[in-house]
Amino acid sequence: MIDASDSVVGRPGHVTIAIPGGEQPGEVLLRVRGGPESYIAFADQAIPMGTEVVIVSDRGGRTVFVAPL
Helix, strand or coil: CCCHHHCCCCCEEEEEECECECCECEEEEEEECCEEEEEEEECCCCECCCCEEEEEEEEECCEEEEEEC
């Protein structure tokens, strides 16, 4: 069961594998449930590795949509 505190939407993270944008994913690292977790990430635009991002939506299956901060 997922608790509201487990929601990743609105959390900050940083890009660990560059996100090319569009339908090509990258990867972000977030602090969830007390530790770092990696998620597959999509974005409208290309986002380089190391960029700070915010989670805009949770697409399920540890996949998120992000935007740069």
